[in-house]
Amino acid sequence: MKISPVRLSGTVKTFFAFALLFSSLQMPAQFAGASAPAGSTLSIPVAQILQPEALHHLMLTPVGEKPLILQVGSHLLYAEGHIPGSEYVGPGSQPAGLKQLEDRVNALPRNKPIVLYCGCCPWNRCPNLGPAFAKLHEMGFTSVKALYLADNFGTDWAGKGYPVDQGR
């Protein structure tokens, strides 16, 4: 009996290629059902996590309200490289940083789109993003996203060719 080889259509091949690619992409631990200590990055709801390509797309889109982009980590790392148009508001891991964040956004309407990012260290180790996100949630902001930088700002933003500004 002659067995004919299985032939895959172009569409099926493309499907498998994408499945392989996306199944191996690094995803936030939230997707893996990890536990979520309060105030850590793991406590940020998946729906509130923004991928770098999505933020870059938002930045390039000429229409619509631009989000306020805030860096909530190290000032020194911000000086070395930050997202153009973003502002530094102090480390979310420290009370002084959270106060700076509160002061910056206090006068804004609670539906103002805000994107928080840090990228100081790997996502699940970041001490700043979780507390800053929780603070805005506590203040009643309804359109807050956290930028997902799996390893750090250098690797997942600058290293992928997205725009970077320097200086304080």
Place this chain on the structure above:
Amino acid sequence: MRKVRYLEKLIGIPLPARRNSIPLRLLCLVWLGLGASAACFAANSLVHKAAPEFVRSDLNHRRVDIRAYRGKTVLLNFWATWCTPCQLEMPRFIAWQSKYGPRGLQIIGVSMDDDPAMAGTLVRKLKLNYPVVMGDEKIGQLYGGVMGLPITFLIDSQGRVQAQYQGETDLNSIEKQFKALLGP
């Protein structure tokens, strides 16, 4: 070719552009998907180049001139007090400095903290047995842009960078690599 261009746009990274290199470009895509983005970022790394020179005072006000360590194998570690993975590494660095110091290993820490007082407190608490200088954006940019911690450079006795470790790295692998550069 159009598919490759579309995938490039999707992931936001230009892939190798040599003629007839579509298989290579697709391979790179899969490799990126497997988590090798850090290695791609390291394309601009300092490996096999002369370690950038700097002079700073350490937290004990002693002069640290990177050139003065020629003849030694240097681990230059960028860290900060808010960086949990950095602090996980430090006890091993202390042990390595004690064990391999006599064979020519010198560890130098560069704190990327905004506040030197916080760095000093941790240095005293952990009883670091190697010099720590305060970093700034200049030194960060000299070393290719320190935009995430920890990051450590292995510098050989001729002052050339032999390896660069970014993020949480297998410390046994680092130990194996620097041991190969040490004297007997």
